[in-house]
Amino acid sequence: MSAADHSLSAWSARILVAAVFLFSVLPLAVMLMMSFSSSEFVRFPPPSFSLRWYENYFTRTDWIESTLRSLWIGATVTAIAVLLGVPASLGIAKLGQRSADAALALATLPIVLPPVVIAVAMYMTFSSVGLVGTRTGIVLGHLTLAIPFVVLTTLASLRRLDPELVRAALSLGASRTRVTFTVTLPIIRPGILAGALFAFLASFDELMISLFVGNPEIRTLPRRMWEGVRSEFDPTVSAASAVVILATLVVVGFAFAVNALARRRRPSIREQTHV
Amino acid sequence: MTDVRRRRGSLVDALRSDERLLVLPAALTLLVFFVVPLAMLVGISFSGDTPLAAYRKFFGSAAAMKILANTVTIAAVVTLVCAVVAVPFSLALSRLPPAYARLALLGVTLPMWISLLVRTYAWLYVLAQEGVTNAALEAVGMPGAPFPLLFNWGSVTVGMVHILLPYMLLPVHNAVTMLDPQLMRAARSLGAGSLRIFATVILPLIARGIATGAILVFILSLGFFVTPQMLGGPRNTMIATYIDVMTNTTLDWPRAAAASTVLVLGVLVCFAILSVLSRKQPQAAP
Numbered sequence: 326m327s328a329a330d331h332s333l334s335a336w337s338a339r340i341l342v343a344a345v346f347l348f349s350v351l352p353l354a355v356m357l358m359m360s361f362s363s364s365e366f367v368r369f370p371p372p373s374f375s376l377r378w379y380e381n382y383f384t385r386t387d388w389i390e391s392t393l394r395s396l397w398i399g400a401t402v403t404a405i406a407v408l409l410g411v412p413a414s415l416g417i418a419k420l421g422q423r424s425a426d427a428a429l430a431l432a433t434l435p436i437v438l439p440p441v442v443i444a445v446a447m448y449m450t451f452s453s454v455g456l457v458g459t460r461t462g463i464v465l466g467h468l469t470l471a472i473p474f475v476v477l478t479t480l481a482s483l484r485r486l487d488p489e490l491v492r493a494a495l496s497l498g499a500s501r502t503r504v505t506f507t508v509t510l511p512i513i514r515p516g517i518l519a520g521a522l523f524a525f526l527a528s529f530d531e532l533m534i535s536l537f538v539g540n541p542e543i544r545t546l547p548r549r550m551w552e553g554v555r556s557e558f559d560p561t562v563s564a565a566s567a568v569v570i571l572a573t574l575v576v577v578g579f580a581f582a583v584n585a586l587a588r589r590r591r592p593s594i595r596e597q598t599h600v
Numbered sequence: 601m602t603d604v605r606r607r608r609g610s611l612v613d614a615l616r617s618d619e620r621l622l623v624l625p626a627a628l629t630l631l632v633f634f635v636v637p638l639a640m641l642v643g644i645s646f647s648g649d650t651p652l653a654a655y656r657k658f659f660g661s662a663a664a665m666k667i668l669a670n671t672v673t674i675a676a677v678v679t680l681v682c683a684v685v686a687v688p689f690s691l692a693l694s695r696l697p698p699a700y701a702r703l704a705l706l707g708v709t710l711p712m713w714i715s716l717l718v719r720t721y722a723w724l725y726v727l728a729q730e731g732v733t734n735a736a737l738e739a740v741g742m743p744g745a746p747f748p749l750l751f752n753w754g755s756v757t758v759g760m761v762h763i764l765l766p767y768m769l770l771p772v773h774n775a776v777t778m779l780d781p782q783l784m785r786a787a788r789s790l791g792a793g794s795l796r797i798f799a800t801v802i803l804p805l806i807a808r809g810i811a812t813g814a815i816l817v818f819i820l821s822l823g824f825f826v827t828p829q830m831l832g833g834p835r836n837t838m839i840a841t842y843i844d845v846m847t848n849t850t851l852d853w854p855r856a857a858a859a860s861t862v863l864v865l866g867v868l869v870c871f872a873i874l875s876v877l878s879r880k881q882p883q884a885a886p
Binding site (some may be wrong): 424472476480550558562570575 | 635
């Protein structure tokens, strides 16, 4: 292969990577730009720029109420999912191979099964016990999607935990409970945080359960956005999308930052325990 | 009385001594609010006039069978497109300077974090009659522009590929990073051309990564609801929409449940193949 050949293939590699990168990012960039358009139709380039869709989003009660409702549901779901999921992962780590596999299969199912099937199943079952059209119904539904994320991420960091640390603490006379709270949990905190983040996003972005188990009175933000696209084209959805993207990036960025900090601090934890 | 207290005491003791019991609260929650509804769904699918009536209606309906065929076809096409994009992308990525490669990988996987609804909605601005694509085509004087780019299988496919591509990219990228560059150099020094190296050295080594990604993308494609509804027209119906219509409009719950059960069975079969594939993972060479 000649040198010319080589640089040619290096260039085609660059172009290919750039093309896929643009395909992934460009639609979102275009939408963000169009959220400042003054037109109520999709028209590119926008006739002029304005903040009318943001004004719409921030001043109309149906948009703000559904946003606050989604935040509240997301926070509730995250809190319960962490309280149930973290102990569950500690338990799974102690199970035998076969039971652990079964527990993991149960935890993976809500992630891989089609959302519409889960939502329909909950709708048909919850309707016979009066949970349809209630916030509790939506929280319970979202909870089953959120717990698996907490379990899977916490378990992943538990598996990376150095068992020597636990053994050392036990040999120094700490009780099992104390070891869990002072050794295990602080070390796996980044995994728990990542799980909490996934759990929150799983609830905050969820549409199908909100459509089937919720009703028009208890709209979540995704449901409000869905209505804004389905009935007639409402560009307020683009402003709401911009808010959702910004919120997501802030939350994800925060988690990355905390994990980076934890990684920088970890060697000192290890030193202390080994001394 | 003492009996009860003793039993209660033993439960607390058991919890204290056996950490495995910590699994129970989460497992019970999933059991009651996830497994039981699914079981009820399967039960409802057999609750028609005769146990199999709903299935007979589902499989006997030409419209439903067309929708089922559409669903499997579009899932297969989306999977194929993702593979055709992901393999060259991952190989190209491995030739870039690491800093660029990391940036590109981040850019391609970052949208995974963002709401599916938002990502699908964004395509409306790209593909609409007066959207970005048509504006660009008109600007370069493409005859026939603007084109009707939205509300057909093409726009549905593009939207689904955009959302599912990361699920193919990550396993393929993992497989590519584990390739030993010495193998390629050896093949080249023995006189093999680029195409031959790709077909006989690279492809067999990353086949497992491609298969993992393909099954993931296929499984997730089967249940898509938002994207075909938003980017497709009335004729671009997939099985998830059919289930929605049967549940909420036709109010034929047994048939909605039967269609759901068929869909779940399809997903579970693919999932079983996936877990067999990942269990047979060869140990990394020393």
